[in-house]
Amino acid sequence: MSDTDQYIQPVVWHENRLRLLDQRLLPEQTVYLDYTECPPVAGAIQDMVVRGAPAIGITAAYAVVLSALTHNGKAAAHEMILDDMALLQRSRPTAVNLAWALARMKALLDEPAPVSVDSLLTEANRIHEEERQANLRMAEFGTALLSDNAGVLTHCNTGSLATAGSGTALGVIRHAYRQQKIRRIYATETRPWLQGSRLTAWELAQHSIPVAMLCDSAAAQLMQHGQVSHVIVGADRIAANGDVANKIGTYALAVAAQRHAVKFIVVAPVSTLDPKTPQGSDIPVEQRDSGEILSQEFGEGVTAWNPVFDITPAGLITAIVTERGVIQAPDSRKIAEML
Numbered sequence: 513m514s515d516t517d518q519y520i521q522p523v524v525w526h527e528n529r530l531r532l533l534d535q536r537l538l539p540e541q542t543v544y545l546d547y548t549e550c551p552p553v554a555g556a557i558q559d560m561v562v563r564g565a566p567a568i569g570i571t572a573a574y575a576v577v578l579s580a581l582t583h584n585g586k587a588a589a590h591e592m593i594l595d596d597m598a599l600l601q602r603s604r605p606t607a608v609n610l611a612w613a614l615a616r617m618k619a620l621l622d623e624p625a626p627v628s629v630d631s632l633l634t635e636a637n638r639i640h641e642e643e644r645q646a647n648l649r650m651a652e653f654g655t656a657l658l659s660d661n662a663g664v665l666t667h668c669n670t671g672s673l674a675t676a677g678s679g680t681a682l683g684v685i686r687h688a689y690r691q692q693k694i695r696r697i698y699a700t701e702t703r704p705w706l707q708g709s710r711l712t713a714w715e716l717a718q719h720s721i722p723v724a725m726l727c728d729s730a731a732a733q734l735m736q737h738g739q740v741s742h743v744i745v746g747a748d749r750i751a752a753n754g755d756v757a758n759k760i761g762t763y764a765l766a767v768a769a770q771r772h773a774v775k776f777i778v779v780a781p782v783s784t785l786d787p788k789t790p791q792g793s794d795i796p797v798e799q800r801d802s803g804e805i806l807s808q809e810f811g812e813g814v815t816a817w818n819p820v821f822d823i824t825p826a827g828l829i830t831a832i833v834t835e836r837g838v839i840q841a842p843d844s845r846k847i848a849e850m851l
């Protein structure tokens with residue numbers, strides 16, 4: 513059985529259509545939306561129909577194929593596709609996998625010979641398959657890092673829904689659980705969008721893997737009680753010095769982990785490493801609508817501060833797991849060597 517048979521597919525290319533599993537409706541409803549043009553896909557990324565850094569990158573690659581299908585044969589096709597790519601690029605700023613996938617698609621467009629839809633589709637499929645394979649390798653490398661009887665805490669959703677493969681952090685956790693290296697899995701609800709209590713809980717339940725959910729604010733207490741040996745999370749962008757942008761709340765977990773001598777492991781494919789961004793403070797952090805936090809309008813005076821990612825300094829990270837291997841105590845030199 514291939515890994516595509518085992519895992520939920522959030523991004524599907526089918527007969528010149530892109531099908532996205534609408535993650536806003538999970539776990540209550542499993543609804544796929546069909547896309548035949550690029551701009552609505554940029555909207556879907558912005559609106560979180562699809563989310564998670566690798567899944568966003570794969571989606572963007574297929575959206576470029578849709579753009580080529582739409583504009584094929586027009587005199588200004590090349591410029592129109594580039595315009596669509598710029599729209600995709602703006603849809604979510606933090607996850608570097610988006611820019612990475614678009615750069616790969618643009619390399620084909622930059623070739624002197626006119627680009628064919630087929631070659632763009634081949635490249636999008638290749639990006640998708642490479643990410644799937646990377647997930648499987650990271651699961652092996654990450655599992656090897658765990659001591660037996662581990663108590664693992666994860667944050668956000670980093671499984672199939674976020675990667676279109678077996679997952680990054682959740683891929684490691686699933687694999688390690690099957691290898692009987694994990695005693696207990698804990699997952700934060702991940703406010704405000706509830707990627708943990710809606711998506712991670714759902715994914716683990718689909719695989720009959722038990723999980724204990726907790727409020728984000730209970731995590732430090734859980735560590736203080738000695739229940740956690742490893743925090744395992746994904747990343748949206750890793751700067752050249754090893755600083756990590758990930759779901760808001762990751763930094764707080766890293767601080768608490770250090771206080772309680774808990775290992776802090778980041779699992780991310782090489783497509784998430786961004787050598788062009790020197791350090792975490794250079795990473796653009798997306799701010800989302802206050803409506804995600806405030807359930808009603810209070811009028812003037814009540815506003816919300818809603819950054820959806822934070823930056824964890826490299827110094828708080830025990831190891832970064834990639835498909836090429838593990839970087840212990842990450843720093844600029846080790847990241848450059850990995851790349």
Ligand code: MRU
Binds near residue numbers: 564674680
């Ligand atoms: O806002 P989201 O749901 O797209 O945020 C997702 C995360 O922060 C994940 O941890 C990250 O993309 C890594 S997923 C493999």
